[in-house]
Amino acid sequence: MTTPVPDSVPNAVPKPVPSPERWEEARLADALRETPRGAFALSGAAVALLLMCWFAIYVFVFLPRGGVG
Amino acid sequence: MKSERDILRTELQWTLAVGAAAGVVSLAILWASLAHLINPPSNFETIDPAALHLSDEFTESNLGTRVEADGEVVTRIVATQFAFAPSCVLVPADRPVTMRLTSPDVIHGVLVTGTNVNTMIVPGYVSQVRATFRTTGDLLMPCHEYCGIGHSQMWAVVQVVPAERFKPDAQGRAACEKR
Numbered sequence: 640m641t642t643p644v645p646d647s648v649p650n651a652v653p654k655p656v657p658s659p660e661r662w663e664e665a666r667l668a669d670a671l672r673e674t675p676r677g678a679f680a681l682s683g684a685a686v687a688l689l690l691m692c693w694f695a696i697y698v699f700v701f702l703p704r705g706g707v708g
Numbered sequence: 709m710k711s712e713r714d715i716l717r718t719e720l721q722w723t724l725a726v727g728a729a730a731g732v733v734s735l736a737i738l739w740a741s742l743a744h745l746i747n748p749p750s751n752f753e754t755i756d757p758a759a760l761h762l763s764d765e766f767t768e769s770n771l772g773t774r775v776e777a778d779g780e781v782v783t784r785i786v787a788t789q790f791a792f793a794p795s796c797v798l799v800p801a802d803r804p805v806t807m808r809l810t811s812p813d814v815i816h817g818v819l820v821t822g823t824n825v826n827t828m829i830v831p832g833y834v835s836q837v838r839a840t841f842r843t844t845g846d847l848l849m850p851c852h853e854y855c856g857i858g859h860s861q862m863w864a865v866v867q868v869v870p871a872e873r874f875k876p877d878a879q880g881r882a883a884c885e886k887r
């Protein structure tokens with residue numbers, strides 16, 4: 640096989656140039672290595688945004704309106 | 709490749725992060741409740757929903773706004789399918805107002821736009837909220853609990869006027885100005 644291995648997955652490059660099946664596996668392993676970080680970034684940003692909106696409404700809208708109990 | 713152990717650690721870390729977020733929100737609510745006495749309305753008072761017209765309080769002539777002998781401003785409102793009686797209540801600005809509401813038929817609910825006034829109105833019970841209205845003007849008070857086919861037509865107005873325009877009559881009653 641003469642398919643060139645891309646530079647972006649240097650760690651996944653087995654020597655010599657692998658079969659397409661091995662190459663796909665290596666790419667998958669590489670992607671999975673980054674997955675938890677991406678999941679943390681995405682869910683962290685979503686939850687942080689939600690918290691910020693909640694506190695903004697709580698502090699600037701809810702509390703100034705006062706109690707009704 | 710990530711091992712089962714790594715995945716478990718990631719999940720634990722995320723659980724801690726979400727737990728901390730929920731904890732911060734709970735603390736904020738607890739702080740408002742204990743330090744500022746900001747709590748949900750929690751009046752517990754029963755009334756016969758089939759005999760409101762015979763009750764001491766929710767008879768037709770006693771509905772609306774009234775300044776009690778002790779100077780307390782009280783509004784009494786009956787929520788029915790599909791209207792509020794009365795459909796407009798007059799209240800003074802910057803003065804504590806007690807709103808008392810009940811229902812003879814099904815569950816309704818109200819909120820007053822731009823305020824924290826928000827409560828369910830359950831037949832058999834008297835809902836009570838206390839509020840001080842800071843802005844003058846007509847505040848919309850819609851029914852916010854689906855109560856039947858006419859639900860979307862069910863709304864009233866809280867007319868907030870400056871203290872000098874709030875002039876109760878000899879019985880202490882005050883009604884909305886012509887709009």
Ligand SMILES: [Cu+2]
Nearest residue numbers: 816851855862
């Ligand atoms: Cu209703």
